[in-house]
Structures are given as C-alpha cells and as structure tokens.
Amino acid sequence: MVEQLYNAVFVGSIYALFALGFALVFSVLDILNLAHPTTFMLGAFAAYFAMATLGLPWYAAAVVAFLACGAFGVVLDRVAFAPLRRRSAPALSAMISSLAVSLIVVRLVELRYGGDFITFPAGVVPSLVLRLGDAVLEGIRLGIIVLSIVLMLGLTYVVRRTQLGRDLRALAENPRAARILGVDVDRAIAATFFVSSALGGLAGVLLAFAYNTLDSKMGLPLELRAFTVMVVGGMGSLPGAVIGAYILGLGEVASLVYLPTELRDAFAFGLLFLVLVVRPTGLLGQRSADRV
Amino acid sequence: MDVVLDFLRTYATAIAVIGISALLALSVWLTLYAGQLTLGNAAFMGVGAYVSALLGRHLDTPFPLALLAGAITAGIVAVPLGVTVFRLRGVYLAIATLAFGEVVRVILLATPITGKGQGLNGIPPKTELWQIYLSLAVVAYVLWRVQGSTVGRAWAAIREDELASASQGIDVGRFKLAAFVIGALIAGWSGGLSAHLTFSIDPSDFGFSKAVQILVFAIVGGIPNVLGPIVGAALFTALPEILRPLKDYRDIFQGLILLGVIVFLPRGLVTFLDVRRTRKLEQIGAADVA
Amino acid sequence: MLLETAGLTKRFGGVTAVNAVDLAVDERTTLGLIGPNGAGKTTLINLVSGVLVADEGTIRFAGADVTRERAHRLAARGIARTFQGVRVFKGLSALDNVLIGAHTQLRPDVLTRLVPSRRPAETVDALALLERVGLGRARAHALAGELPYGDQRRLEIARALASRPRLLILDEPAAGMNATESAALRGLMRSLVAEGLTIILIEHDVRLVMGACDRVVVLNFGRKIADAAPAEIQRDPVVREAYLGSEDAA
Numbered sequence: 001m002v003e004q005l006y007n008a009v010f011v012g013s014i015y016a017l018f019a020l021g022f023a024l025v026f027s028v029l030d031i032l033n034l035a036h037p038t039t040f041m042l043g044a045f046a047a048y049f050a051m052a053t054l055g056l057p058w059y060a061a062a063v064v065a066f067l068a069c070g071a072f073g074v075v076l077d078r079v080a081f082a083p084l085r086r087r088s089a090p091a092l093s094a095m096i097s098s099l100a101v102s103l104i105v106v107r108l109v110e111l112r113y114g115g116d117f118i119t120f121p122a123g124v125v126p127s128l129v130l131r132l133g134d135a136v137l138e139g140i141r142l143g144i145i146v147l148s149i150v151l152m153l154g155l156t157y158v159v160r161r162t163q164l165g166r167d168l169r170a171l172a173e174n175p176r177a178a179r180i181l182g183v184d185v186d187r188a189i190a191a192t193f194f195v196s197s198a199l200g201g202l203a204g205v206l207l208a209f210a211y212n213t214l215d216s217k218m219g220l221p222l223e224l225r226a227f228t229v230m231v232v233g234g235m236g237s238l239p240g241a242v243i244g245a246y247i248l249g250l251g252e253v254a255s256l257v258y259l260p261t262e263l264r265d266a267f268a269f270g271l272l273f274l275v276l277v278v279r280p281t282g283l284l285g286q287r288s289a290d291r292v
Numbered sequence: 293m294d295v296v297l298d299f300l301r302t303y304a305t306a307i308a309v310i311g312i313s314a315l316l317a318l319s320v321w322l323t324l325y326a327g328q329l330t331l332g333n334a335a336f337m338g339v340g341a342y343v344s345a346l347l348g349r350h351l352d353t354p355f356p357l358a359l360l361a362g363a364i365t366a367g368i369v370a371v372p373l374g375v376t377v378f379r380l381r382g383v384y385l386a387i388a389t390l391a392f393g394e395v396v397r398v399i400l401l402a403t404p405i406t407g408k409g410q411g412l413n414g415i416p417p418k419t420e421l422w423q424i425y426l427s428l429a430v431v432a433y434v435l436w437r438v439q440g441s442t443v444g445r446a447w448a449a450i451r452e453d454e455l456a457s458a459s460q461g462i463d464v465g466r467f468k469l470a471a472f473v474i475g476a477l478i479a480g481w482s483g484g485l486s487a488h489l490t491f492s493i494d495p496s497d498f499g500f501s502k503a504v505q506i507l508v509f510a511i512v513g514g515i516p517n518v519l520g521p522i523v524g525a526a527l528f529t530a531l532p533e534i535l536r537p538l539k540d541y542r543d544i545f546q547g548l549i550l551l552g553v554i555v556f557l558p559r560g561l562v563t564f565l566d567v568r569r570t571r572k573l574e575q576i577g578a579a580d581v582a
Numbered sequence: 583m584l585l586e587t588a589g590l591t592k593r594f595g596g597v598t599a600v601n602a603v604d605l606a607v608d609e610r611t612t613l614g615l616i617g618p619n620g621a622g623k624t625t626l627i628n629l630v631s632g633v634l635v636a637d638e639g640t641i642r643f644a645g646a647d648v649t650r651e652r653a654h655r656l657a658a659r660g661i662a663r664t665f666q667g668v669r670v671f672k673g674l675s676a677l678d679n680v681l682i683g684a685h686t687q688l689r690p691d692v693l694t695r696l697v698p699s700r701r702p703a704e705t706v707d708a709l710a711l712l713e714r715v716g717l718g719r720a721r722a723h724a725l726a727g728e729l730p731y732g733d734q735r736r737l738e739i740a741r742a743l744a745s746r747p748r749l750l751i752l753d754e755p756a757a758g759m760n761a762t763e764s765a766a767l768r769g770l771m772r773s774l775v776a777e778g779l780t781i782i783l784i785e786h787d788v789r790l791v792m793g794a795c796d797r798v799v800v801l802n803f804g805r806k807i808a809d810a811a812p813a814e815i816q817r818d819p820v821v822r823e824a825y826l827g828s829e830d831a832a
Contacts, residue, residue: 032383080551089558091382092329092511096554099504103547111540224394224500227387235383266398272391277376280384442681442688445674449682452671459631459665461657461686461745 012249013148021196027236037219043201044208069201073193234282311424317521319478327451335393338498340480341487366480374472411494514560590639614795662747672727683744
C-alpha cells in the first residue's frame, strides 16, 4: 500500500513536470504543442548521450539535457510555429507542424540509437533503496519527487513574481494589448518555449533514470495522458495541470491494482471524456470551453 | 494501355490503400467543414472493420451487406458521441472525440469475440479496387453536391458562427450530429473495405496515430472543397512509396515535406490554386478551419 | 399584440440584468428600446430572440407561449434579429449569407441537388434583398468579411429579412452610420412596416429613435422606467435622470 502510494506520487510528479510544459505553451499561445512528447524523449537521449559519449556524471547529464531541450524548444518555435503565427494560420496547422517535427526528430533519434530499448551504462545512475516499515522503496524516485516539487515552486515563483512572469500572463490574457503595452513578445514566447521544453525534457530524463531504460517511443503514452491532465485540471491552468497530474497518477496506480490490463487505459480516457462532458473547464480552468 | 495495366498490377495494393485513405479523409472532411474537429473516426473505422469481418465469418453475410452493417453500426455508435459533445468547441471537442474513440478501441480490445489483443486473422480478401474507387466516387460526388445545398450552407454557417446560425433558424445541434453520424458511416464503410483488403486487423490499427493520420490528410489537403482531402490522402499515402529509395531517411523526408506544406500553405494544398481567396481569409481572420 | 412579455427576469450570478420587464408590441409598429449602457437592452433582446433562457416571466409571440423556446425555433416562428457589432458569416459571400438567412423558408434540397440543374429561384430572391438594403448585385459574391462595416450592417439586415420574419429586432443598426445612411435606414424601416413587419429597435441615435418609433421603452438597471410615445419620453424627468445620472457617474 505504501509502495503503491509512493509510486503514484512518483508517476504523478513525472506527469506534472511534463504537463506543466504543455500547459504553459497552451496558456500563453493557445496551441497544442504535439512535439512536446518528443521533447520528453529527446531529454532522455540527450542525457544518455552526455553520459555514454561525453562521460559526464548523471547530474551534469541532467543539466545538459535540461538546457539542450530548452534550446530545442526555441528552435521548434522558430521553425514550426512562428511562421504560422505570421500567416495567421488556423490553430490546427500548428498542431500538424509540430507533429511533422516530431516525426523528423523521432526518426533521427532512431537512426542513431535504433528503435529498441536501451539502458544507461552500468553504475552511472545511482541506485538507493529505502525502507519504510515493510515497504521497499526506490530512493531515486524520492529524489525525483523532491526535484519536481522544487521545480514547480520555482516556476510558480517565476510566473508570479518576475517581470517575465508578468509578461507571460499579459501575453496569455491578450496578445495585442501586451504588445501595445511594451511586452517584448518575441522574447516572452522564446522564454515560454525554453521553459516548457526544458521541463518536458527533464521529465524524460528523470523517468529514464528511474526505470533505467529509454526508447524512441517513450513519449507516446505521455501525449494522451497530458491531454487528460490538462482537461481534468483545467486547460491553461498551471496549478490545475499539477493537480490533474497527481490525480491521474493516483488513478492509474489504483486501476493497475483493481482493473484488468485491457481496461487500464480506459480509466484515463473514460475520466477524460466524463470531465469534458460534465465540466469542460476542469477543476481550475478559467477559459470557457466555448472558446475555440 | 498495357503500360497502365502493368502499373496498376504492380501497385495494386498501394492504389487500393490510397483509395481507402481518401475515403477516410472525406469522412473527416464533413465534420471539419461544419467546424467540428474530430479525432474519433479511426475508432469508427475500427467498428466497421470488426463488424463486417465478424458478420462475414460467423454469419456468412454477403460482402455488401456486411459492409453496410459495419457502416451503420459505426453510425449508431456516433450518436451518443454527437449528442454529448455538441456544446464543446475546438481543442476540447478534439480531445473529447479522441477520448471517445479510445474508449471504443479499448472495448474492442476487451471483447472476446474480437480476438482481443491478437485481433482477427484470416479475413477473406474480398475487396476489389473497383469497389473502393466506386465508393470514393459516389461519396465524393454526394458530398460535393451537398456542399452547395441548403444543408451544406447550414454547415458552413455553423462553422462561421454558431450563434448567428441558430438565429437564422438552423438547429445547430441536429446538424452537428448529422455531420458526425455521416462521417462515422463513411469511416465505418472504409473500415469494412480495409479489413477485407489487409486480411487481418487488430485494435492498435484504429488508435490515436490513425486518427491523427486521417486528420492530417484532410487538413493538409484543404477543407474548402471535396478535392482537398482526396489530394491530401493521395499525396501522403503515395509519398512513402515514392520515397522508398531513401530507405531509412524516408520518414525524415516525409516529415520535412509535411512541415513544408503546412507552413507555406497552412490552409491546405488546394488553397494553392486559390491563393487570392486564402490571403483574403487570412486578412479577415475568418473561419478557423476552411 | 404580436409580442408580449410579463415579468421577464434574467440573472447572471449576483447581477439581475433584466428585472421583471413587461413589454407589449403591436403588429406593424416600431418599438424603440433605449437606456444607458448596461441597462439590459441587449440581454432583453437575447431573451426575446431565444439566445438566453429567462429565469422568471413569460414571453408570448403571436398568441403562443414561447418562453422556453430557443433561437432556431423562434426564427421559424418569425423572429429575426441583427447583432450589436455585426455577426455576418465573414468567410462566406454576401449572397450565401442571405441564402442562409432564408434557411427557414427553403425546402431542404439535398436530394434534388444530387442531379445537377440550374440554380432555383432562391438566388433571385436573395439578390433582390441585397438590392433592397442598398448593397447591389455587384457585391453579391464578395466575401462578407471584406465588405466595409456599413455594408456588413446592411448585409445583416438583408440576412434577417430573408427569413420573412414577422418581428425584426435591430440591435444598434445605426452605430457608425452617417446622417445619409441613417436616413436611408429610417426609410427602409418605414417601408418594411408598411409591408406588415413589426420592428424593435435598440439605438443610441436619438434622432433615429424619435423619428422612426411609434413607442419607446426605456430601461435602466434592468428595469423598465418608461413606456410611452417618443415626445413624452423626451419630456420625462425620470428618463432624463437616468441618462444624466449615468453621465455624472461616467
């Protein structure tokens, strides 16, 4: 029971880090970045590259991955989203262009590392075991939970108390007014993508560390769960994304225990559908579901 | 003439798949034309595939009847979806239809008669090229004619402004439901054709990636007219074949082409022919989809 | 009595936007609806046209109780309207806008369309309406969103008229119009009423309201504070208080 709770919180933390990035872009720019799951995967592989090829220790590799994914996010925007914004393209086009970038990046990773699971070099990732009464817990997951919470608090601080945070909120509220009021829109958007992708990539690194495996398709399950998390917590709400993530984490671990394998996915989707029909704005969402 | 026949024979499967992809893209076209973003049609395709295959196997149903049953079942399944989500818009609607589709797929996965995770094998290869293209021609023609009718105009109005549409007497809920159901019928029919082309099916064929693929065909092709989805489907189904010489780099080029098309022609390939109108649409910021 | 409301009330959260309003509109008359900004005029119109559902009160149209009916049903009964800030179908042509306006008058032609044939009479009628509001056939195929604002307003009226309504509700049609244009609007309204139409007009343009309306209803804070002929309204101290009072606050 304690183990399950522990795992649920761990899984929820990963979902939360991932969903935060996703929700950040959606709340500021109103687009679904379908390349986010790929960034997740990219983070894991960037860390792998740093450790296996560059010989860096695990903590340095995590930082490298964090920064590399942030940079990737900025490039992603320049290539896939900015041109569409300039052409006032419909939101759907942004989804498709991010999808296209995903295709390319996933394939590139597969070309270098193949499509199968790979594991980190032996002994590079620290492995601790904790005992809590009868329960045997993986120490690294605790570290991940703590790190996630620290990052979430950090992001909250940035959003609420810094100039950048104010700029982002202005942009989310009303892009045209923000520009008129002197917000450096380009810089704010670049910062949004940097933070979003860095968090998403880091989530990937942490997951890979915890399970000691990574593969080119690891981002896919996250994609659908990110939708669930955002909808349940409220689209465009950052704290909502976090709450939604932990709810999903708890729900999934619970359904693992109580439901047959085939129906496990059904939990996430059933919940998703129910929330959308009954309360589309989710728990903390401010936007009306009537906004296109 | 011989050259043509040779070509057809060598690429028969590819041409068949293009036809089915075009049908699927058209199934999504209608809902997009009405302004409804749907990701549920892969699941409807799956329903059609399973129902027609199972009827053929267990009840020896003649092929056309089995296809029809598959399509109608898909249409029936679409009704609760259309009714429950009509208040949702844009991204929320897309996610809701996706979730619905996934629930359907999971049910297919859990029902013993469908063979569960192993899927169905040994489906008799009854589908012929002419059936696919006849279906495509009929569906394309009907949709094209409907587009110019009062019903088609009502859907266009709903896409533009639901409130104003209702004030003109259009029963928005009923029209949206109709778009969903018709789309599901077409997708179900295509599913039946596809199942009897590929000999075996399993639930993972009808999941998220298929739903996205169908949507990409339609959007990249363009929504303003019926030709768009057909062109989009043809291009992106044929592309892997054309790019085959590139081997491992094939997917990368496919991604690059997709990226290029959507960035330079965000409203779809067919707008290339009508750039003037598209620019005007951009200027007035009109219609999210068309 | 074509339209009657009794005790019509609508609340949003803590605010009562429309408060126990009684209206009575005779056929072939023009009713003006005025009041300071935020008085509840558009909300009242939204209730009458079925865009919103009332919390309390009743609405009767042509003798039938239509309180719970939504917009598309009311359109079929013969209530048409324009919107504050113009809601034409921007991505469609002017002609298509009007054709959609005629939705309730047209028989669904899906099956007949399957056989290609010449365009039926509906187009002729639509073009005639465009002419009548002053848009002309030349603009019929222009995208509605590309038309100048004034033309878009006129298009909206043509679209509303296409459903052959018995009651036409105009929500600030003269906003942004110059003297010539509003004179033309007044002329149009007069000829429509002469043909049997009933009009409810929300306007801030005092001259248009006084010149075109048979009766004027004044709303303030959701309540009806006056209901009389234009001349009396102009003299009414309560009305002046409402407008001047709000000017003070502004």
